[in-house]
Amino acid sequence: MWKSFLNLWLKLPCPLCQRIAEDVICQYCQRKLESCRLENSQEFWQGDLPVFAWGKYQGELKRAIKTLKYHNHPEIGVFLGKWLAKSWQAHNLISPHLKLTIVPIPLHKTRFRSRGFNQAVSLGRGFCQETGYNLESEALIRVKATEAMFALNPTQRKQNLHDAFALNQNWQKHSKSTPILLLDDICTTGTTLTEAVQILRRKKINVLGAVVIATTNREQG
Numbered sequence: 001m002w003k004s005f006l007n008l009w010l011k012l013p014c015p016l017c018q019r020i021a022e023d024v025i026c027q028y029c030q031r032k033l034e035s036c037r038l039e040n041s042q043e044f045w046q047g048d049l050p051v052f053a054w055g056k057y058q059g060e061l062k063r064a065i066k067t068l069k070y071h072n073h074p075e076i077g078v079f080l081g082k083w084l085a086k087s088w089q090a091h092n093l094i095s096p097h098l099k100l101t102i103v104p105i106p107l108h109k110t111r112f113r114s115r116g117f118n119q120a121v122s123l124g125r126g127f128c129q130e131t132g133y134n135l136e137s138e139a140l141i142r143v144k145a146t147e148a149m150f151a152l153n154p155t156q157r158k159q160n161l162h163d164a165f166a167l168n169q170n171w172q173k174h175s176k177s178t179p180i181l182l183l184d185d186i187c188t189t190g191t192t193l194t195e196a197v198q199i200l201r202r203k204k205i206n207v208l209g210a211v212v213i214a215t216t217n218r219e220q221g
């Protein structure tokens, strides 16, 4: 009896609809999120920078990502990170015995201070809880405070992100035999991921590809 009382007491409202929920996100919102799932998550798992994406950046998934980032709900990131991991594992794109290191795309320190957390790290926590991969959230540093990307064309995006990242000099732990998987919340044109991968590859670090929770279109680079 005490247990059920405690369960009732500990239940929190769903951050997306405020209903009391059994899980981080209620069943009702989970169903709406499911409708944003891509039919072909591995479509862009090819080329120089393969990208695996869970869903489309629209509808409920877009709203969940905005709530995560702008309304201080890192638990949504952990939750979606687990979904991304389950989908990643189900697709069997690499050997199940291969251990990977997850490197989330960092925020610039001014944005990190105003937000209080990095949404890509929250996603990475969930992803690594599910897969057992190693999370290295300090590997990359964002050295340039970049402008918001949505208003920029592809050339401006590249200029905006040029030299935006650096490898953390204190990050010595990485064994070069463990391939890296970059992780970000949204992939639009792929400019951010491409810039980050170049920094790592310049240091002869093996980057397998990237995973994102949402993608905006079919023109990833």
Ligand SMILES: [Zn+2]
Pocket (backbone or CB within 6 Å): 014, 015, 016, 017, 018, 019, 025, 026, 027, 028, 029, 030
């Ligand atoms: Zn809900």
